[in-house]
């Protein structure tokens with residue numbers, strides 16, 4: 003039993019078996035952090051290679067459990083502290099290439115056919131890499147992973163600016179510079195409290211001027227006002243998490259819901275919510291799978307997508323997120339097909355590519371589930 007003040011919440015406990023149809027179903031993930039999804043064995047090998055001596059353990063299984071338990075804290079800030087160990091071993095071209103290639107392979111092995119994987123280039127410069135070198139190394143790794151997976155997955159990068167640093171404009175410029183070479187858009191992440199998205203307005207205005215896609219983490223540790231700022235002040239096309247939009251929804255005694263103007267705007271404009279249930283349980287944004295707002299949002303017609311956030315840190319995969327939602331809400335293939343199509347419709351890809359993935363991969367994949 004780990005020490006945590008999250009005892010009132012359901013912990014992101016050891017997952018049970020995943021149904022065969024869930025494994026086979028085609029999946030799309032829009033919200034997956036590169037530095038939150040390393041293989042534990044890779045972290046241990048890279049740490050040895052680069053002389054990083056601060057890992058909590060050198061046993062791969064124990065390390066996986068350490069991440070999940072340390073992150074299961076009820077606080078986003080403590081969840082994020084665990085990333086010090088993954089970023090520490092991602093400081094060379096070789097390490098970034100390997101981690102990116104393995105990320106694409108692991109996602110493909112889980113049935114993911116389209117992935118947008120994000121990371122903060124500024125966090126990979128401790129050993130002297132330039133920002134362009136970081137982006138090139140990760141992109142080459144993604145291309146290698148796609149090849150190893152036999153072309154069963156398409157991966158695009160999102161470049162993240164950290165909300166507690168002041169480099170977001172620089173990272174926005176980097177995004178535009180690399181957008182036709184594997185980078186699909188921009189994001190900001192990091193501790194939400196005290197770091198409102200509007201602090202990064204110059205970055206968002208630059209992206210808008212250059213017709214470049216971006217999403218913003220909002221409504222995770224801070225309430226609906228953060229979603230409002232992300233959508234209406236900054237102009238986000240999608241919202242990372244966004245689950246606290248429920249602050250602006252009143253559920254009446256008879257079960258009907260009344261949407262405030264913000265919630266109505268987000269729903270009616272089809273702004274995708276990148277929902278990550280297990281991560282929300284760990285950071286305290288939700289208490290239980292069975293009461294997670296995803297189901298209310300889905301029933302009210304929001305554009306809901308289902309995501310991993312951090313496969314290592316949250317001890318999850320797309321299949322496991324599907325299984326948790328199937329267990330909690332009785333969802334069958336029709337609901338997951340809807341989430342998956344919604345994800346690709348909101349992908350930062352050209353429309354013909356989105357249509358191709360939906361028409362040639364996702365629809366036939368679900369039809370074949372029988």
Ligand SMILES: O=c1[nH]cnc2c1ncn2[C@@H]1O[C@H](CO)[C@@H](O)[C@H]1O
Nearest residue numbers: 035082085120121122162191192219
């Ligand atoms: O759910 C989240 N909310 C906010 N920030 C996050 C979350 N998951 C990861 N990161 C942050 O994003 C950085 C770049 O990938 C990570 O290093 C981590 O600090």
Ligand SMILES: [Zn+2]
Nearest residue numbers: 191219242311
């Ligand atoms: Zn995230």
